[in-house]
Amino acid sequence: MNKKRKMELFETLYRHIKVKNLQEQDKENRQGLTFSEDTEDSSFKTQSKSVSKPQIPKEIIRSSLSTFGQTVNGSYSFLSCDLSSKGLVSLNGIQSYDKLEHLNCSKNDLSEVEELAALANLFFLELSRNKIQRLSLTHFSSKLVTLDLSHNKLKKLPQLSRLPFLKKFRASHNCLTSFGELRHQQLEDLDLSHNSVSIIEGPLDFPLLALLDFSFNELFDISPFQNLANLQILRLNKNSIRSLNALQFLETLIELELACNEIAAFDEINLLNSLPYLSALDLSMNICQSLKFYRFQVIYMLPGLTVLDGQPVDPKEQVTAACFFGEFIDLENRIFSEQLPEEKFIDKRVFMSGLVMKIHMSPRIDLSI
DSSP: OOHHHHHHHHHHHHHHHHHHHHHHHHHHHHTTEEEOSSSTTOOEEEOTTTTTSOBOOHHHHHHHEEEEEEOTTSOEEEEEEEOTTSOOSOOBTGGGOTTOSEEEOOSSOOSOOGGGGGOTTOSEEEOOSSOOOOOOGGGSOTTOSEEEOOSSOOSSOOOGGGSTTOOEEEOOSSOOOEEOOEEOSSOOEEEOOSSOOOEEOSOEEOTTOOEEEOOSSOOOOOGGGGGOTTOOEEEOOSSOOOOOGGGGGOTTOOEEEOOSSOOOOHHHHHGGGGOTTOOEEEOTTSGGGGSTTHHHHHHHHOTTOSEETTEEOOHHHHHHHHHHHSHHHHHHHHHHHHHOTTSOOOOHHHHHHHHHHHHHHSOOOOOOO
16 A cells, blocks of 8 residues: 555545544533524523533543442442542532432532432432431432432431332431421331430331430320331430330330430330340339349349340349349238338348448458558
8 A cells, every 4th residue: 555545545534533623522512502493593502500500520430440240130230339529519510420229429518419310220328417408308219229318418208108118317416307298118217316206196106116216305195106116226315205105015126225215214225125026125214223223123024135225234233133022022021011010121232332332342351461
């Protein structure tokens, strides 16, 4: 091939590449523009929302992609994207990555996320620590299994039933004050702690819910919880709860946290005796904790406890509790009352235990020479 022929081929190839680049550039410039049929001159106008928002630079998205693998449709693509702490105010530009299954957009400045409607394959979505005030779950993939909306500014809880496969939902540290009926057939883990919820107006229908965190709210009525038949862990720290009547029906409960409430009497604690699997109970910073022999009383009432107020229950404590408040005490008290009705029955072991405690707490004298 002579030199002249090579130059002609080179010029043809150059023109082809140049035309292709111009076409791609023109396509990008037209992206987000729509044709207006309302004007006679057929002018273009920008779309109201998506174009007005800043677009995520492609290099940021590409550098955040990971986990290259097979999608549910059998094709291969990047499945995960971590856009946390990128200073984003918009998700415009993420729509093209519709094969993503895991997306982390936490620790940004997002207030709207409707661009996520294009990501129909998402299973895990993290949107914590943003500025979201209102939210419609129609923007989200119906395949979602985990959704984290904690540390936002939500004032209303979205309808969780619109995400039929959801297993874990977190909306702690928001601005929720109340809500009506809540239901979901598959949810197992629900975190609504650190809000300002004072009342639950409707029933809670979560047949598979195993963990519920309502700590740091303003609840005083917990009767809506009594139908949670599968609940195993319930956290109600820092509320205004006085009555535990509704909890006696939660027969699958294993761990119960009630620190910093207003529980005052042993009668309320005794209601928990109907929970056969209860092994960990936290009643610290309640009024009842100041009652005499509180710890021994609770251990006797709930013999299945292995942890009380964050401290393991020692076998010696169980024996002591049985001695103080067991059947023999009741029998002695009854006999004493029959024989000496005018006298008050006093169990000397109570005073002996107080003396032993004083001896243990007193400074020890070093007798070694």
